[in-house]
Amino acid sequence: MVRKAVIPAAGFGTRFLPATKAQPKEMLPIIDTPVIQYVVQEAVDSGIEDILIISGKGKRSMEDHFDRNFELESRIVEKEEEALYNQLRHIENMANIHFIRQRELNGLGDAIYYARFHCGSEPFAVLLGDTILNSAIPVTQQIIDAYEQYGHPVIAVETVPHDKVNRYGIVGGEKLSEKVLRLTEMVEKPDIDKAPSNLAIAGRYILTPEIFPAIEQTIRGKGNEIQLTDALRIVLKQEDIVATIIEGKRYDIGNKLDFLKTTVEFALKRKEFAAPFAEYLKEIVKGL
Numbered sequence: 001m002v003r004k005a006v007i008p009a010a011g012f013g014t015r016f017l018p019a020t021k022a023q024p025k026e027m028l029p030i031i032d033t034p035v036i037q038y039v040v041q042e043a044v045d046s047g048i049e050d051i052l053i054i055s056g057k058g059k060r061s062m063e064d065h066f067d068r069n070f071e072l073e074s075r076i077v078e079k080e081e082e083a084l085y086n087q088l089r090h091i092e093n094m095a096n097i098h099f100i101r102q103r104e105l106n107g108l109g110d111a112i113y114y115a116r117f118h119c120g121s122e123p124f125a126v127l128l129g130d131t132i133l134n135s136a137i138p139v140t141q142q143i144i145d146a147y148e149q150y151g152h153p154v155i156a157v158e159t160v161p162h163d164k165v166n167r168y169g170i171v172g173g174e175k176l177s178e179k180v181l182r183l184t185e186m187v188e189k190p191d192i193d194k195a196p197s198n199l200a201i202a203g204r205y206i207l208t209p210e211i212f213p214a215i216e217q218t219i220r221g222k223g224n225e226i227q228l229t230d231a232l233r234i235v236l237k238q239e240d241i242v243a244t245i246i247e248g249k250r251y252d253i254g255n256k257l258d259f260l261k262t263t264v265e266f267a268l269k270r271k272e273f274a275a276p277f278a279e280y281l282k283e284i285v286k287g288l
């Protein structure tokens with residue numbers, strides 16, 4: 001059973017500067033909800049009870065967000081805004097949320113290494129803190145199901161256009177079923193003509209404790225960072241890893257254009273904004 005999740009959220013967010021100079025990109029709101037809350041909700045909706053957020057310098061607001069704020073609550077009670085009050089209480093009670101600080105930003109592999117004592121001998125989910133996945137069945141649930149079926153680490157992958165494979169971590173392998181592959185290779189941002197497939201790593205993983213010694217052996221790679229993909233390649237030498245082609249859409253909000261698209265798409269899904277916002281967009285499009 002997968003009960004624990006790790007959410008790496010310590011990164012600098014350089015692609016989103018200057019907004020991320022003094023605030024975490026994981027706290028940027030999509031309409032009225034910070035990105036990290038969508039990520040935590042996905043974990044909770046997938047049955048996760050215990051979450052470790054890998055935090056870092058300048059990221060205190062994430063801790064405050066999931067903490068109780070009595071002053072704010074009492075103000076809202078006075079105003080008799082019950083729905084809002086319940087929403088605030090929900091945030092504090094979503095799961096057991098713990099924080100640990102990544103002292104130096106040495107990459108995603110290094111960030112996950114901070115979870116070794118927290119996860120102990122259990123398998124755990126990894127959800128990138130800057131990536132929202134919108135799907136009917138939560139993507140973390142989809143890969144937990146695959147873990148339970150195959151008993152090996154699982155990487156969520158999505159199909160991307162062939163001419164964009166050089167922007168992603170790409171996997172190659174043998175098909176075990178329509179949606180599942182047994183991995184044979186993983187390449188970070190391959191040249192378009194050298195990519196083993198057009199299946200891109202989608203920011204969700206189920207890992208086993210074998211990842212920790214593999215991270216210890218991983219030498220610094222791209223960007224002089226300890227890359228998770230390199231550590232997974234070490235694991236792959238010892239045991240099978242499967243990839244599941246997920247059903248859902250990925251939004252990388254660390255990228256400004258994706259952030260804009262996410263805001264528009266999510267606004268169109270919100271009951272209170274859908275109609276007036278669609279009207280507004282139609283007007284804008286007419287003028288283009």
Ligand code: UTP
Nearest residue numbers: 008009010011012013014015106107111129130
């Ligand atoms: P990214 O590579 O997208 O984050 O990592 P980044 O380094 O903040 O991005 P840019 O390129 O500077 O804009 C994916 C996730 O992993 C976390 C990030 O916070 C993000 O949620 N991460 C990355 C860490 O926790 N520690 C790291 O050392 C690197």
